[in-house]
Amino acid sequence: MSTRLWYNVNKCIIALTSVGVDVARQVSAKEISLFRAGGVIDLIATPHTVTELVTTIELARSHHLPLFTLGGGSNLLVKDGGYHGVAISLKHFNGILLDDNHVFVGASEKLPHIAYFSAKNQLSGLEALSGIPATIGGATIKNAGCYGVEISDIIEAVTLLDLNSLTIKRISRAEIDYSYRSSGDTFKNSIVLYVRLRLSPSNGDLIKSITDYRAKRLASQPTEPSLGSVFLKTPEGVSAGYYVDKARLKGTRIGGAQISDKHANFIINTGCATATDYLKLTALMHDVVYKKYKISLQKEIDIIGEDYSD
Ligand SMILES: Cc1cc2nc3c(=O)[nH]c(=O)nc-3n(C[C@H](O)[C@H](O)[C@H](O)COP(=O)(O)OP(=O)(O)OC[C@H]3O[C@@H](n4cnc5c(N)ncnc54)[C@H](O)[C@@H]3O)c2cc1C
DSSP: OOHHHHHHHHHHHHHHHHTTOEEEEEEEGGGTSTTOOOOEEEEEEEOSSHHHHHHHHHHHHHTTOOEEEEOOSTTEEEOTTOEEEEEEEOTTSOOEEEETTEEEEETTOBHHHHHHHHHHTTEESOGGGTTOOOBHHHHHHHTOEETTEEGGGTEEEEEEEETTTTEEEEEEGGGSOOBTTBOTTTTTTEEEEEEEEEOEEOOSOHHHHHHHHHHHHHHHSOOSSOOSBSBOOOTTSOOHHHHHHHTTOTTOEETTEEEOSSOTTBEEEOSSOOHHHHHHHHHHHHHHHHHHHOOOOOBOSEEESOOOOO
16 A cells, blocks of 8 residues: 555544544455455445435545445455455445335345345245345345346335435436346446335245245355356356356366356355456456357456555
8 A cells, every 4th residue: 555545544534433434444355245355445434324424425535535335245356456445334224114015225234134024024026036145235236136036126216325416316216227237327426325125915925935045046056155146147148157167167266266066157265265366267267258159258246456466
């Protein structure tokens, strides 16, 4: 870290602490990213309120530090050189409110928890998504989905902080540019704070349905640390894993990162992986598949930070 950056980070930490924002410095990505590897994040700020969140953004900007919003880290790789800026945790934007056939959910609530809560209240819609280890904030941004269901199917409205005006806005589902695993540019300059989901009343055994979906997931996906699917489906809708498997790459290992034997589109951390191992393996998967089938796979995961240099 340069002296100037070190100085700015420290000044920002002092200013944030003085206004009551929780601050953690030099946090390893092992604690944040579900790949359990990667570099160090200089500063994680955890505001309690919208006012503190706005102050956090203003202070980061006035100290010339870049900003990033953290979700559950289930799709996030932090490069080994670390992230030199302020990562915002929305841990305190939590809670689930039941409102007739709707739930109003804080950004940091996890899909499995929301699914169980809804099922216990006989509200259906989230069972298929109950095994995705995402926050509702991250799922809303990425349009998380599986087994033919996407979170956009049940989103009714999103409350966000506009990073340009630093004001709160509420947008409806119709205003969001959703497509496969994408919300387009809708949230490019915003932080998702709360999401309202529209569910359907049901007399069925929704807990059993959740259990069945989770068993199905366990049977087809590895349990070691990973970031879920590495690559998106092709524009024709073919899974990237089909091509990786066909290219006989399952089990291929670079350093501590390995293409799962169970699911060809998952890279697992065998215990000692670095983010660099992960990236080298994705490059290999991409290049081999391109060479053999002329298919250019596109990454599904998000990457932040800098390359490691001595
Ligand atoms: C074992 C495993 C299985 C998975 N299975 C699936 C699956 O079946 N289907 C699927 O779609 N995905 C799956 N994933 C991937 C992942 O769960 C999704 O991409 C998810 O949407 C990421 O959510 P997150 O909260 O973890 O976000 P993160 O990974 O922390 O962040 C992802 C992106 O969202 C942004 N972001 C997060 N929260 C906010 C917010 N509140 N406001 C603004 N931006 C925000 C971040 O800045 C980042 O750009 C899987 C991952 C794992 C590890």
